[in-house]
Amino acid sequence: MANILIVDDDHTVAEVLLSYLERAGMGGTHVTTGAEVHRFLSAEVPDLLVLDVMLPDADGVALCATVRSQHPDVPIIMLTARTEESDRIAGLTAGADDYVVKPFSPRELVLRIRSVLRRANQQPAGTGDNEILRDGDLTLDRDSHNATLGTVALSLTSREFELLAHLMRHPDRAFTRDELLTEVWGWDYGDKTTVTVHVRRLREKIEADPGAPTRLTTVWGVGYRWDPITTPDQTASTPQQSSLGPNPQHTTESQPTTTGRS
Known part of the structure; x- marks a missing residue:
């Protein structure tokens, strides 16, 4: 079962997303601060990170860059209410694989998560070698x-x-x-x-x-x-x-x- 780390200080958003992940056969862990992210990553590595841009103690873009430098193979999807193209570019440049703007459909986000995980784990076509x-x-x-x-x-x-x-x-x-x-x-x-x-x-x-x-x-x-x-x-x-x-x-x-x- 895929383990998704959700980093968002909005508990309602996190609870809804966790319920959709459970229905999709995936597990999730919810944290609300950058400090909790670092503690979590020191103990285990998730299959994917859903990261909000604004956290109480950290800038999500900077946190994305830090996580990316330490765990280059962990896919990251950023969440934000910011709609400017410059904000999307900043997140993607920091190493995010995808960028989803709030409000969003949780069903669509789960599909994005599945797509990112599938590509991350996909083997090339052919013999499988x-x-x-x-x-x-x-x-x-x-x-x-x-x-x-x-x-x-x-x-x-x-x-x-x-x-x-x-x-x-x-x-x-x-x-x-x-x-x-x-x-x-x-x-x-x-x-x-x-x-x-x-x-x-x-x-x-x-x-x-x-x-x-x-x-x-x-x-x-x-x-x-x-x-x-x-x-x-x-x-x-x-x-x-x-x-x-x-x-x-x-x-x-x-x-x-x-x-x-x-």
Whole structure:
């Protein structure tokens, strides 16, 4: 059973969400302060964190960044009553996987939670064996969830990892943000800013010059594309791993509505 940590000082919101999680077959723990979050995380790691932006003793965005740095694989969904795009960007930049604005449908939030958990735990299609993607000096190991750029280990969130893997599996193909929301996030609709911010975060980690990207590029009027950097030597020397080129062959190795403040 998935264990969801709900961080919100609005007890009504938390109680409603906990009841919906229980109906969906998930467990939940409710805390109200940043201090309680740190105490909880020192004892156990939840499957997902639902985090309110405004807490009595902490700023939710700063807390999100702290949790993300300590637990990069724990998905985070932020809750807020703030509707400005700059607020959403701040939360996503801090490391949130999703951003839900109050008032919200608890049923929809549970669906978002399921989607995030499914993507975090999803194995690649195929035999079920490990998948390794490689392009130039960049390597993704799906089984260990490790990403390296040359000799440097990259710290990627689960959503960043899945987005990068999806793009690397489809080199030279331009994706719209709507397509990426559907294929990576598993949403039929959503805030496209989510994709934009995740792309920006990835560029900061994999591009030599994030302001002039050469790998994860923008296709104006369309969306984003992965431009592979593959050498003939690399293709010949690593036949067992994914070698990205024009025709990549990827192989494997053996309806109530809550109200709230914030």
